[in-house]
Amino acid sequence: MWPRIKRWLAALWRTIRRPSIHYSLGFLTLGGFIAGVLFWGAFNTGLELTNTEAFCTGCHEMRDNVFQELKTTIHYTNRSGVRATCPDCHVPHQWTDKIARKMQASKEVYGKIFGTVDTREKFLDHRLELAQHEWARLKANDSLECRNCHNYTSMDLTRQSTRAAEIHKRWLGSGEKTCIDCHKGIAHHLPDMTGVPQG
Amino acid sequence: MRQKPLIVILALVVLVAAAIGFAVGRKSSHEPRPVAVQATTSPAIASTAEPAPAGDQIDAIRRGAPVNQEIAAPLMARVENADIKRVRAYPMQPPTIPHSIDNYQIDKNSNRCLLCHARANADKFQAPPVSVTHYMDRNDQFLATISPRRYFCNQCHVVQTDAKPLVANNFKDIDSILSEEQDKKAN
Numbered sequence: 001m002w003p004r005i006k007r008w009l010a011a012l013w014r015t016i017r018r019p020s021i022h023y024s025l026g027f028l029t030l031g032g033f034i035a036g037v038l039f040w041g042a043f044n045t046g047l048e049l050t051n052t053e054a055f056c057t058g059c060h061e062m063r064d065n066v067f068q069e070l071k072t073t074i075h076y077t078n079r080s081g082v083r084a085t086c087p088d089c090h091v092p093h094q095w096t097d098k099i100a101r102k103m104q105a106s107k108e109v110y111g112k113i114f115g116t117v118d119t120r121e122k123f124l125d126h127r128l129e130l131a132q133h134e135w136a137r138l139k140a141n142d143s144l145e146c147r148n149c150h151n152y153t154s155m156d157l158t159r160q161s162t163r164a165a166e167i168h169k170r171w172l173g174s175g176e177k178t179c180i181d182c183h184k185g186i187a188h189h190l191p192d193m194t195g196v197p198q199g
Numbered sequence: 200m201r202q203k204p205l206i207v208i209l210a211l212v213v214l215v216a217a218a219i220g221f222a223v224g225r226k227s228s229h230e231p232r233p234v235a236v237q238a239t240t241s242p243a244i245a246s247t248a249e250p251a252p253a254g255d256q257i258d259a260i261r262r263g264a265p266v267n268q269e270i271a272a273p274l275m276a277r278v279e280n281a282d283i284k285r286v287r288a289y290p291m292q293p294p295t296i297p298h299s300i301d302n303y304q305i306d307k308n309s310n311r312c313l314l315c316h317a318r319a320n321a322d323k324f325q326a327p328p329v330s331v332t333h334y335m336d337r338n339d340q341f342l343a344t345i346s347p348r349r350y351f352c353n354q355c356h357v358v359q360t361d362a363k364p365l366v367a368n369n370f371k372d373i374d375s376i377l378s379e380e381q382d383k384k385a386n
Binding site for chain 2: 161162166171191193
């Protein structure tokens, strides 16, 4: 087996190294460029396809648990009708971070195939662990996904209730705390929080 | 399929019966019914409260409308969110909540109120900490954490809305009664 692969690889290497005999340089460069554009377009289209709420809620694990909880919150329905979808909070918007997150998410595909949380009971058992991953991620990137929309410098504190304004000024304005420190469970129900520091 | 004519006749009979039933049902539901909406006004604070229910009606939520009638729903009340503490109407009244508590999770997993009002967090959020009595069990023994019987905050503490009261009330707190007594004595 191994010698055969070696021979095949050697032949491939020889072909790649040799200058082209039949095709012009122009054809090869232009053809490579067009093929590259097509590949890149297809790749990004596929990537964005997995970055939609329809895709996320395609699995019953997401549709029946976390999506139902989201529906009662202000991030799903509110006075102005602006809403957040799953990837707005759970996938970084910057390209490199997004790719990193997508590679991590391959574990979720594994979980789907092997049914790690395919019943409500299993989901509740794993809920704290799953939540802790998200809290750790948001804590580490200073609540980047919140701040994609909620910019502290654009917050009009006078439009907030007095206590909210005070608390935001004291903790968020000073940079001592980040959004997720106080707003755990803003979009989904909280698991058993015994022993989890809040605020 | 020698039974074919029989089946067709049967189906026709069923259809006709259904049509008659439908027509009768529609007609009877459109019959006008006598309506008696008459509000008897209570003398004292009538203007601030909804009109009292008519006749022997006891359900104030229906606002005097007969049970077979649907009236326009009143506007939804807004929760007062001004963060200004309200006076207690009587010494042992659970203080009302001066802010909105939309979507606050209070269940066996988590208690959103205690995020700010717990003893340990009150300073961070400048919130009034939960009273010491809430850390006591039935036998007045102090517990390390909130007493389970006090855990569900909004069993006693509620938000206030700008809704008109459904039933008028002329409650006077003890201070005003005492001062009235004194005024009487003085006169």
